[in-house]
Amino acid sequence: MDLNFGFMAEYWPIFLRGALVTLELSFFGVALGTVLGVLFALMRISRFWPVKFLASTYIEIIRGTPMLVQIFIIHYGLTGFGINLPPFISGVVALTINSSAYMAEVFRAGIEAIDRGQTEAARSLGLSRGMALRYIVLPQAFRNMLPAIGNEFIIIIKDSSLISVIGIAELMYNARTVQSVTFSPMEPLLIACALYFIMTFTLSRLLAVLERKLRS
Numbered sequence: 001m002d003l004n005f006g007f008m009a010e011y012w013p014i015f016l017r018g019a020l021v022t023l024e025l026s027f028f029g030v031a032l033g034t035v036l037g038v039l040f041a042l043m044r045i046s047r048f049w050p051v052k053f054l055a056s057t058y059i060e061i062i063r064g065t066p067m068l069v070q071i072f073i074i075h076y077g078l079t080g081f082g083i084n085l086p087p088f089i090s091g092v093v094a095l096t097i098n099s100s101a102y103m104a105e106v107f108r109a110g111i112e113a114i115d116r117g118q119t120e121a122a123r124s125l126g127l128s129r130g131m132a133l134r135y136i137v138l139p140q141a142f143r144n145m146l147p148a149i150g151n152e153f154i155i156i157i158k159d160s161s162l163i164s165v166i167g168i169a170e171l172m173y174n175a176r177t178v179q180s181v182t183f184s185p186m187e188p189l190l191i192a193c194a195l196y197f198i199m200t201f202t203l204s205r206l207l208a209v210l211e212r213k214l215r216s
Contacts, residue, residue, distance in 0.1 A: 007182045008191065018174030019195045025088075025170060026157045029095025030103075033156075034149070036096065037103025042133075044108050055104065062101035068162050070094050075166045091163040091170075099156055106148040110141035143214045150207035154200045161196075171195055 008015075043055035062070070074097075075090035085093065114137045122132035164173035175192035179185065 003187055003190070004184070005187055005191070007178065007184065007187070011178050011182070011188075014174045014178060015171065015191055015195060018169060018171035018192075019199065021168065021170040022157065022160050022172075022196075023199065025091050025095060025160045025163060025168070026153065028092045029099050029156050029160070030149075030153045032092070032096040033099025033103050033152075036100035038107050040100060040104035041107035041111060044104060045111060059101045059104050062097060063105075067094065067098050067159055068165065070098060071162060071166060087163075087166045087168045090166055091160070091168050094163065095156055095160060098159070099152060102152055102155075103149070106145050106152065107141070110145035110148075111137055113144060114140055146207065146211050146214065150204065150211075153207075154203060157199055157203070158196060 040055045040059060043051045044059065046052050046055075071090070071094040074094050075085060075087065078085065111133075118136055118140075119129075119132050122136045123129070127135065160170060161172035163170055164176070167173070169177075171192050175188040178188040178191075182188070
């Protein structure tokens with residue numbers, strides 16, 4: 001099969017816009033997911049069992065169900081309760097909820113990896129439990145968690161292609177649009193693959209540099 005990428009002269013702005021929307025979705029999904037993830041991680045390590053049970057249930061349900069189902073529930077299922085979210089907001093909410101469950105486990109593991117003796121030493125110096133967590137535990141935990149956080153960001157960039165099912169003009173959606181217009185079955189998908197790889201590989205390299213700086 002001969003490949004012809006001549007259509008790119010006309011359609012490259014569509015791919016570029018799709019890639020930017022993909023990055024926007026991923027950024028908001030990971031940023032908000034990180035905030036929620038920290039909250040659920042703290043709830044999961046709480047000594048108050050109802051709070052711990054609530055966080056554990058949320059994390060297990062979200063991690064144990066397909067993201068595609070979560071997207072459909074948020075965008076189409078909630079309309080039954082009178083909640084009609086715009087497609088972009090639905091996409092961000094779906095990515096945030098999915099990301100927060102995985103981030104919660106990353107943060108929980110990172111926090112529990114820090115020696116309890118450091119918290120006890122901070123408490124003996126007069127710091128409250130919250131201050132010890134904020135100033136002693138979390139900075140060290142974050143450094144250890146950085147590779148896992150980077151992996152989650154890369155996964156979210158790739159999983160954001162699922163958001164195309166609710167009509168958001170992200171990269172995968174635009175690639176399929178170009179497919180239908182140019183009647184090219186393979187080439188638009190190869191362009192989309194290349195752009196996803198450029199985004200994830202660049203992010204991976206940047207995180208590696210940041211990790212080296214934090215360890216030096």
